Amino acid sequence: MLGICKVGLIIAVGLTLLYAFQGFYPDFIYVFSNAFPPVIAGAAVVTSGLSLERYWRRAKGPFPTVWFYFTLGLFLWLIGEAIWAGYTLILSVELPYPSIADAFWIGGYIPFFIGLYVYVKLFSHALTKKALAITMLVAAVLTVLVSVALLTPVLEAEEDLTKIVMDFAYPILDLALLSTALLGLIIFWKGKLRKSWLLINAAILMNACADILFSYTTAKDLYYCGHMVDVLFDLAYLFFLMAFYVHTKEF
Numbered sequence: 001m002l003g004i005c006k007v008g009l010i011i012a013v014g015l016t017l018l019y020a021f022q023g024f025y026p027d028f029i030y031v032f033s034n035a036f037p038p039v040i041a042g043a044a045v046v047t048s049g050l051s052l053e054r055y056w057r058r059a060k061g062p063f064p065t066v067w068f069y070f071t072l073g074l075f076l077w078l079i080g081e082a083i084w085a086g087y088t089l090i091l092s093v094e095l096p097y098p099s100i101a102d103a104f105w106i107g108g109y110i111p112f113f114i115g116l117y118v119y120v121k122l123f124s125h126a127l128t129k130k131a132l133a134i135t136m137l138v139a140a141v142l143t144v145l146v147s148v149a150l151l152t153p154v155l156e157a158e159e160d161l162t163k164i165v166m167d168f169a170y171p172i173l174d175l176a177l178l179s180t181a182l183l184g185l186i187i188f189w190k191g192k193l194r195k196s197w198l199l200i201n202a203a204i205l206m207n208a209c210a211d212i213l214f215s216y217t218t219a220k221d222l223y224y225c226g227h228m229v230d231v232l233f234d235l236a237y238l239f240f241l242m243a244f245y246v247h248t249k250e251f
Helices: 002-020 026-058 063-090 100-122 129-156 161-188 194-219 229-250
Strands: none
Touching: 002 026, 002 229, 026 063, 026 229, 063 100, 100 161, 129 161, 129 194, 161 194, 194 229
16 A cells, blocks of 8 residues: 555656646657646546456445446546547647547546535534534535635636636536545545545645646736646546545555
């Protein structure tokens, strides 16, 4: 388990450095930033799928279904990544946003949220009303703050309605996942599943930060393929991969 964490840390540092020094190889980073996400997302899907197969054989009750939802959500995100890569690398569309890829990305949130909700619900008896209230309050405050922060740049950009909806939808959906995942982390903080839930929260947090920054930079016309924000998406998939691997070892 420590081995996968060390490997994951090395990959995370390597990716960050790769994007940080992209000025020396702009052509390479353009291709890499579009081609690598389907690879790392695919690896996360495979890891989740292997976990699903293991739990389906050994676990009882609704737990295998939970992992089915996780795997389905990641699979839909993988399709979104593959479509984006197809637009940019094959069709030479510089910034395919919004596009059909967004339908799969948005769709992936639904099963993933269901999986998180059912998982947390199974152990909700361990939650206090105070912890639940604080988590919901933090989620509500963050949603308001993010919406306010994006409101001016998005409206100033005079985007069409579809793009405006996408700019706000991703961060809000991320915060919905994060608030649910935080409840899971509270439940398992003192248990043997703490590391996997820490990684799940880290993955969702990376995704939330990436989507917020993506919405802001596209509204300000600052985003380009290979932007530093892209590494956050890669790290999110990496953390999901690590979380599901660690979970099978801890469960």
